[in-house]
Each structure stands twice: as structure tokens, then as C-alpha cells.
Amino acid sequence: MAKELTSRSENYSQWYNDLVLKADLAENSAVRGCMVIKPYGYAIWEKIQAELDRMFKETGHVNAYFPLFIPKSFLSKEAAHVEGFAKECAVVTHYRLKNSPDGKGVIVDPEAKLEEELIVRPTSETIIWSTYKNWIQSYRDLPLLINQWANVVRWEMRTRLFLRTAEFLWQEGHTAHATEGEAMAEAKQMLEVYATFAENFMAMPVLKGVKSANERFAGALETFCIEALMQDGKALQAGTSHFLGQNFAKAFDVTFVDKNNKIDYVWATSWGVSTRLMGALIMSHSDDNGLVLPPKLAPFQVVIVPIYKNDEQLAAISEKVNELIPKLRKLGISVKFDNNDNKKPGWKFAEYELKGVPVRLAMGARDLENGTVEVARRDTLTKETVELEGIENYIEKLLDAIQENIYKKAFDYRTSVTRNVDSYDEFKVEIEKGGFLLCHWDGTAETEERVKDETKATIRCIPLEASEEGVCIFTGKPSKQRVVFARAY
């Protein structure tokens, strides 16, 4: 095969890069750190978007759109926010080019300097809260439950396709509430939405928890997160939901008159997932043959490959296939019939394996005679011959089974590499093996920093479901519950 991948055991990181490129998901662009999302990759992202958008709307949210640019001064209005975000940004300083005096190309027109520089949004809390100030006067204007689908830019020095890129696509929810309790409930609700999406659609088990102060979003009082585990034993933060308290309302002076006619600052949340989920999806399930996609997010769920020696055979097969396709579509199953005559069946088999199509049907002359079809599962790489009559119902069930099996495999893997660790000596050995290490920790940033410096492991989250109490494995001080350590993407 021309498109052979590096194996995971040989070089996991290279395997990932190979896969993203060879499965036509994305590639690096001419602009440093920015990717091109190719049609097949984008089709998966569209599926992700559609499901999340539906879930957001079902929980009462609406979409809107705020400017790409943020005035520089806005970033410094919230003290913690500017520390975390204002540094590695794309800065617009001019608004015009002019012909170069030497006649070659264009140069920046020095006359067209902006009075105040504009920052390409790294996240939109500041521009949105400056807008909300005009929208909120009374408790009757609350809650505001708004989401935006947008591109953002963070000038990352080391980039990797989907996982860390200078520009990425995401959604950012920004909600405004009359009470602390409501805002906190919203932040938790969106964490649940993300967890449900990750598990039910991406077939990716996630831990739900809160971030330690070190890992918290710049400007948040509490950051909730879902943490997934990749096949190489490294963790990946897949989504965050922030309880922002009244920080942004105070920074932008957003107050409201409550039911008792008292003036108070508005309470806020923000929450987001990004094209990083594509990286998580790829690394959760795929194998050395290529992508493995959960049926619920596959651009097409079934591919049909005809095997024929002459036009007559192809015509006979096509007739059967053209009867089957509408039956599948009626069940909501997406299907592609690849009758391209330029490629051989073997090439097609490898191609759709690489692209992670959940179910492949192959139909040849003998199948026609016997009234059968060959059904191949991408997740298990197994094949069987099935009667054509009623196969649409068989496939419907099979897709459910594949979705479930992919989840179970990821869940079992995670379980197998999640363990309690009760001493720092053991920790230093275990962290090399990867996986989630559940440890008692004294709750201090100092200890967390020390462990990170010495082992590159960070606290991925403090699980929402608390374990027993104990003593910190690093300092021996009291600990209220185990927390999750891992090396992370």
C-alpha cells in the first residue's frame, strides 16, 4: 500500500501525523501554525457541530456572532484574564497596504496605523461582556444563554494538527445570570452536555471534574472539565466549562436591578469545545490500519464496493445496490456506492479502512447468485457473509453494536490504565507507563508544580465524585480526595 502508516508501537506521534494526512483530514498550511481542514475532516467536524448545536438549543441556548477583533485595552480589564491570554496573540496594527515604491508587490502603508491595536480574539469574554453591558439592565433581561461558532487565534509556538494550532475552530458559550446558583448550575449543565456528547457520539469515555487553581481558565473562579485518555496513555482535555463569578461583570461594569430593586453585578459562565476534539476522536479509536470512526460521527456509515469482471456483472450488482440504498437511507443510514472503475477493489478496501468507514459491503458475482453480501466491520476488521434480504435492518443493528463496541474498548482500556498510586516512588515509576494515576494530594499549587517539574505530570482534574480521604503522597499532608494525575496533550 502506498498509504501505509507508521505503526502506533513504532512511533505514536508519527502514526498520528501520518493518519491525519493520509486519511485526508487536515494538513499544514502556508501560514505558520494554521491548518487546512480538508473536506473529509471537515465533514466529521460538521457532524460534531450539528449534534452539539442541537444539544445547546435543546438546553435553551441561541447562537449569535461577535467581532473577530478585540481592542487591546479590553484584554487588560480583567486582571487574571490578561495574564493568561493577552500574550501570544495576533496583533493587527495597520489597516492598509500600498504598492511598493520599487514596483514589486505591496507594503504596509505606514500612514494607516490604527490608533489602538486590535487583537484577533483568543477567546471572546471581553468583547462579549462589553456588549452585554448594553443588553442587561434588569433581572428581566436575564438569563442570556448565547453561543457562538467561531475561529480563534492563539499564537502557539509548537503546533500539531487539530491538537494545538494557531487558528482553530470552536464554539464558545457565554451566559449571564441573576444569581450565583443559576450560573453555577449552568456551568455544571454544560459540563454534562459535553460529557454526554463525548460518550454517546464520540464513543469516548471521559472523567468529569474540576481543575486545580493552576490549571483554571484565566478569569474563572472554577473550571469544570472533561478529560479523555488517548491510546498512548496520555490525557487530553476535551472540553471546559467555566464558572466566572462576577469577574467579567465587574471588569466591564455590567450590573442589573434584581427583583428586590437592588443593583448587583451579573453572574457569568463560559464553555467551549474546539477542533481539538478531532484529535481526541482520532487518537481514541484508530489503529494501525487507519481511522476508526464511531458510526454516529462518520461522514458516511456504509460503503458498498462492487466486485466484477465485466460491465454486465457491474450492471447486475448495481441493480441490487440501487434497490438497497433507499432502504438504508430510509433508516437514516448514510451510504456511498463506490463504482469508480479506475480503482481496484483491493485499493478501495484499504482506502475505506484508512478512512474509518464503519461498515463495508462487498458484492460480487457469487453473492448475486446466492443472494448474499459480504459485510466487513471496521472496528473488529472481521467479515461475514449475510443474506441480502433484510440486510438494512441487520446493518442498522450492526452500526449500534459498533458504536457500543468502540466505546467499550476505549472504556476498558481506560479502566486498565487507571489505578490508585499511594507513594511518590511508585508514582515516578507508574507515570512512565502512562494512564490515569489516582493520588492523594495536599491541595497546594506548590506540590502540583513540583510534581510537574519532576515528572511532567499534571493534575488533570479533581473528580466530581470524591474518593475516600487520605494523605498527600508527595508531602504527607491531609487530602480530602484522590485527584487524577497524568501526562497530557
Added chain:
Amino acid sequence: MAKELTSRSENYSQWYNDLVLKADLAENSAVRGCMVIKPYGYAIWEKIQAELDRMFKETGHVNAYFPLFIPKSFLSKEAAHVEGFAKECAVVTHYRLKNSPDGKGVIVDPEAKLEEELIVRPTSETIIWSTYKNWIQSYRDLPLLINQWANVVRWEMRTRLFLRTAEFLWQEGHTAHATEGEAMAEAKQMLEVYATFAENFMAMPVLKGVKSANERFAGALETFCIEALMQDGKALQAGTSHFLGQNFAKAFDVTFVDKNNKIDYVWATSWGVSTRLMGALIMSHSDDNGLVLPPKLAPFQVVIVPIYKNDEQLAAISEKVNELIPKLRKLGISVKFDNNDNKKPGWKFAEYELKGVPVRLAMGARDLENGTVEVARRDTLTKETVELEGIENYIEKLLDAIQENIYKKAFDYRTSVTRNVDSYDEFKVEIEKGGFLLCHWDGTAETEERVKDETKATIRCIPLEASEEGVCIFTGKPSKQRVVFARAY
């Protein structure tokens, strides 16, 4: 009413601005020239997107995503393109901020200057064709039929909500073909898609034509366009589809091996519509009471307002409404039941009139007794009392009738202000009255410029359906067909 609009006859431009703000469609942001699209406005844009996206996919296109930034040098690779586009752009020169030495806020870090400036895309031909170079080797790689939904930035000096903003949202299709004929057919096909969308969904009649050389897209050999007419008699370019020839392939050296094993440059098209369509939609149909939305693009098509004196009455009405809602939804009709107790029916009536909801149902105590409901049409502002039994079918037909009536009204208006003009004296009088003037023109840029300077009218398009031949009304030289003159947005 608190939300009263300026009337169209008093000040059309002010009426438009009032309406956009008061109907909660969009507002200006803290960033010069950039708008905030508010949830109600964005919901209309989502409807527009969904329909267009479906139509693009039905014609074989797929979506992808290309970088926001374009290296400065790319813009000057296509000579005509740089003249048209490279000038009024947002220019990123730096990638980092740092704390200000005076401790107040942040400043641009002079150490973090980019070697080559990046331009925020004003359109993506250059970055996309630099990418296509790697995707295309053989005729087997063609055609590429790719669309992108994205934000773009053009540093406009005078901006108006939706009609002309520094940042706007759009889609841009970029296709690559093996032959000139195929590319030309694609450009024409997409013009038809736009025209069909404008007429069938926006209920907005459009003229189809080609642009004169003066008005052509920078880098195109031919620009096809749809031109709409607003209620004030001014034209609005609603969508363009460009036949780019081999210009961008030559600029980025994109060649392919054809079926005869010969190397040739690839043929290209690009085509786009933007949030400007929102402006066109608003100005095509709305009146002094507010928005008038075609049912096919209304965020909700039916609003139900209960009229009650006490909780008991509300409960009885709600029971009936809750039986009706699923019947409407089953027919694909979107409906909102506004049982908000804080607002009076009169306020609600005015509010939904302002927001252009096509059908309003009001139900009171007497309706309950009689088994009726009051049905109000937004387009005609008429009311009638209808039997509740089977009303869902009545409403389904009514929505179709409204869609048709809105189109017909716009069509009849356009017809009434479209006329042949056969002398320049007459032209100067008629152009003051607005509308489309069909005139013979000698085909020269000089004449077009002169007319523009003297009357502010431009050639909106050379219609695809040619009229009789004649002589230019400005110079007396021969003319092959009448062209469409108008003042334009």
C-alpha cells in the same frame, strides 16, 4: 409604542437602521465597522446558511476550511487581484503583547514582529490556490468542488449594518476544473443556485446577468451576478459567481496532466454570498411596522398569543394551544407560544409585528367558547377568525400563500420601476426616481465612467437574456443589447 420606527417615506436610510436595531437583528460593536449579529438576526442567517448549504451539497460540493491569514506576498501574485483587494485590509504585524513597563495594561512586544506580515483574508483565492497546487496533479484529481463558510475582513471606511461592514460572514466556493467549458458551466450553475435561493426562499426577484469590465471581480475573466431591487429604488448586488479562467492557476503554478498526457493550467471559479443578504432581505419586504419575513426564512413562522383575564382562562387556552402545537410541528411549522405574563397582548402584537413573524394566532375566552382562533397575517396586516378544528392545515396553506404574496409584491414593485430609457436627457430625469433603467450602451468603460460621474448610476448587469440591438443613449454608437443601470447599495 416605545419601539416606533422612522417611516420609509420620511427617511428610508434611518428606517433601515432603526429596524435592524429595534428588531434585534444586529448592532454596531466596540470595534469600528464590525457588527454584533444578535440572536434573532443570527437565527435568520442560520436558516439562510442551512438552505444554501443543502443546495451546494446537492450540486456536488463539499465544505472545508482554509486559514484566516494570508501571507502578504500571496496577494500580489495575481496582478489584477492585488489591485482590487490588497489595499484596505487588516494587517497582522506582531504575535505577542507584553505588560506595559508603567504597569498599566499591555503593549505590543516590539521583539515579536513577524518576518512577513499576515493579512486577514478579504477573500481566499490566493491561500486556496496555493493549497490546491499540492492537491492537483492529474485530471483524476479534478474537479475540486469546495466551499467554505467563513468570516472575512475588508477595511471599509463607511459601514452600514449588514450592507457594508469591516468584518462579515459569508460562504466562498472555490472550484478547480480540467476544462474551460466545465469551469464556465460551474460558474453559471452557481449563479442559478443563487437566483433560485433568492427567489424561492428570500422571496426576492433578481436579475441575472454579467458585470461590465469595470465592475468585475479583481482577477476574474467574467463575473456573473444576481441584482435585486430595494423598496427605495436602489439596486443591491446579492451574489456573484466568477469565472476565473486560468489566472489563479498561473499565479500559483497549478498545473495538471490531462487525459492526453499534456500539461495545462487548471481552470477556476469562485462564488459567494454574505450577510449582506440580510440587508437585502430586510429592505425587500419590510414596512413601517417592522420586518416582514418570508415564512421559509422566519426563525419561527407562527406565534400564539393568549388573551386572558385570569389564571383559569390561561389554563384553558394553554390546553388548546398545547394540543395544536404538535400538530403544527408535525407539518414542519415552527411555532412559539408566548405565555409570558409580564407583557400585555398589545405589546406582544406590536413586538411580533416588528419582528416579522408571518402568522400570529390570538386566542381568548370567546374563541374558546366558539372553537375559533384569530389569525393575523404579517404581510397584509389582515385578521380573520377561523375554526380551530383543522387549523393546522389552514396555516400550512396560509404560509405558502404568504411566501408567494411577498414574492409577488416585490416582483410587481420591480416591474413597476423597470423601464426602457432611450435618451440621456430622459435618463437623467428617470434615474432620480430610482428603479432599473434598461438602456443601450456602447460597451465602453469610458461611457460607463462618465455616466457614473454625472449621475451616480452604474451598470448593474448585462442581462443574460439579451434585448434587441440599438444605439448607445450616451454616445450614439452601436449597442448589442440593453443593459441595466441603477443607483446601488
